[in-house]
Amino acid sequence: MESKENLVYRLGSGCELSDIVIGEIYEAKVQGFAKFGTFVYLNSHIKGLIHISNVKSEHVEGDKILVLVRNIRDNGNIDLEEIIIRDYEVNSVMCKKSQTRLGDLKNKVGYNVSLDVEIAQIKQTSGPTIFTMIDETGKENGAAFIEAGKRAYPEVELGDIVHVSGEVMMRNDQLQVEISYMEVLPEEEKQQVLKRIEKALDDRAYPEDLPFMIESEVLEKLKPAMKEVAFIIRKAVFTNQPIILRHHADADGIVAAVSVEKAITSLIREEGGDPDTESHLFKRAPSKAPFYEIEDVTRDLDYALKDNVKYGQKMPIILMMDNGSTEEDEPSYRMAKVYDLTILVVDHHHPDESTDEFLSAHVNPYHVGGDFGVTAGMLGAELARMIFPPVEKYIRHFPAVAAVGDRSEAPEREKYLRLVEDEYSEENCKDIALALDYEQFWLRFNDGREIVKDILNLKNDHVRHKKLVSLLVTEANAAIEEQLQTSMPHVERSVLENDSLLFTIDVEIYAHRFTFPPPGKTSGEIHDILCKENEGKPVVTLGIGPDFAVIRSRGVLMNIPLMVRELREEIIGGGVNGGGHLVVGSIKFVEGMRDTVISGLIEKIGKFPIE
Ligand code: MN
Numbered sequence: 001m002e003s004k005e006n007l008v009y010r011l012g013s014g015c016e017l018s019d020i021v022i023g024e025i026y027e028a029k030v031q032g033f034a035k036f037g038t039f040v041y042l043n044s045h046i047k048g049l050i051h052i053s054n055v056k057s058e059h060v061e062g063d064k065i066l067v068l069v070r071n072i073r074d075n076g077n078i079d080l081e082e083i084i085i086r087d088y089e090v091n092s093v094m095c096k097k098s099q100t101r102l103g104d105l106k107n108k109v110g111y112n113v114s115l116d117v118e119i120a121q122i123k124q125t126s127g128p129t130i131f132t133m134i135d136e137t138g139k140e141n142g143a144a145f146i147e148a149g150k151r152a153y154p155e156v157e158l159g160d161i162v163h164v165s166g167e168v169m170m171r172n173d174q175l176q177v178e179i180s181y182m183e184v185l186p187e188e189e190k191q192q193v194l195k196r197i198e199k200a201l202d203d204r205a206y207p208e209d210l211p212f213m214i215e216s217e218v219l220e221k222l223k224p225a226m227k228e229v230a231f232i233i234r235k236a237v238f239t240n241q242p243i244i245l246r247h248h249a250d251a252d253g254i255v256a257a258v259s260v261e262k263a264i265t266s267l268i269r270e271e272g273g274d275p276d277t278e279s280h281l282f283k284r285a286p287s288k289a290p291f292y293e294i295e296d297v298t299r300d301l302d303y304a305l306k307d308n309v310k311y312g313q314k315m316p317i318i319l320m321m322d323n324g325s326t327e328e329d330e331p332s333y334r335m336a337k338v339y340d341l342t343i344l345v346v347d348h349h350h351p352d353e354s355t356d357e358f359l360s361a362h363v364n365p366y367h368v369g370g371d372f373g374v375t376a377g378m379l380g381a382e383l384a385r386m387i388f389p390p391v392e393k394y395i396r397h398f399p400a401v402a403a404v405g406d407r408s409e410a411p412e413r414e415k416y417l418r419l420v421e422d423e424y425s426e427e428n429c430k431d432i433a434l435a436l437d438y439e440q441f442w443l444r445f446n447d448g449r450e451i452v453k454d455i456l457n458l459k460n461d462h463v464r465h466k467k468l469v470s471l472l473v474t475e476a477n478a479a480i481e482e483q484l485q486t487s488m489p490h491v492e493r494s495v496l497e498n499d500s501l502l503f504t505i506d507v508e509i510y511a512h513r514f515t516f517p518p519p520g521k522t523s524g525e526i527h528d529i530l531c532k533e534n535e536g537k538p539v540v541t542l543g544i545g546p547d548f549a550v551i552r553s554r555g556v557l558m559n560i561p562l563m564v565r566e567l568r569e570e571i572i573g574g575g576v577n578g579g580g581h582l583v584v585g586s587i588k589f590v591e592g593m594r595d596t597v598i599s600g601l602i603e604k605i606g607k608f609p610i611e
Pocket of ligand 1: 348
């Protein structure tokens, strides 16, 4: 049988001595020379000797040759003979049974194990090099030491698939493999292992199919997109990929982000992560502007790149919440794409189609016939349940807070309020939303993680929650009252072409600056009073600053992003930009063109139909 004679075996890196068959031919790699013969490797760690009498040709180190196994002695020494054949067929021997999975390490303390894993982080300590290893069953650390503070296995890089052997130990109550051998797998084996790990990880990362907390047609239609986001986030947690959560710095945005923060940090803990792991793998940061500013992306990239060098971390995923779906985000996305970052968006602002080319997943009620009434906080809480279902009991009241915070008028508002009415009245929810807005103003760019948890009653300390919210609400209301008493006498009234009432207030000179409430909130409060005073009539309120205007409206079918775009084209040198929701938003311009831009804006508002 010709073919049988020409069969040659390639020993996989997981194979041990007992997997070698005497009388068969194997591929081998020349390792070194001695007086009495040539040493060769049969795989990554099994070595044999070709006695000088059995060497048939001349070699240099690293040469690939064929050897016949003549004998395996009791002491483990392997006697080989060099074989020279021109045509042969290679058969790979994959020794799977000797492989341990990371999820099984706890049962192997004190034993030597052999693992095929992906390297998810490489951290150099002042002692050993710590390799974070992942496979389809879990995540564990391995320590390799050559010299204090010196990088072990410098050829192994982040994301490599490697074969590792070593002893399983307990160190500070944590499992750790003391790595005695590590090798990057050759392409063929790598693909097999990668396929196995990926497939199993994908299955694990796929979110459970849970019903939403309320009935909602819009949410049902958004389910596939939400699952996609949940899947990418869960997989990031399983594969040690950091996540940066950027969000709008208002009550709705905070609620959305804190829901997801709670889910992600809980999942990290469940996966065995400690507080240190948590702070490396997850960051939440509010954005002052209602979009992803260059300043924000620059900061995020700066940290990510430093962590990549310093802690051998993967580059992060960017998750945008209550932000991120408009053209204004694109310059920052372009920047993030230089580093191939994955960007996810969960937003309820009117989306620009062009933005989608930067996004791996995008949840937005406008995609399915809904509108901003399904707020980011509602989406965030439901998404959090997909990421980590047990989170629900902590965040059930979040969507109701978001609903009143963002003044949703969608049917979802009432449903979420009813869901928690036994514990939180509508008034309670409004107080929490106001407390969040007030506190975030003073937190500025900080996430205020623990204070925000108390405001949202996420810590189960009801007494402190109540005390804090009531104090913040009192302070906020006093500040609003003071602002209104100062500003209201300066409001100017006119009637527009479409019969809507226009009220303007110069928030630069007739309002306190650099304090709460900021211009947007001040304009909103003034608008609310004017709406009440003019029941049933269409009302537009403009809060005008030196280089910006805040727009609030009721009963006028306007489109702020569209007006901004038109003004930008029509007013040369106006430097117009901005946006927001269709009927609530803001516009920026250069100070010297203020009068031109404002009169252009008012003219456009007067042309929209009224309800
Ligand atoms: Mn919002």
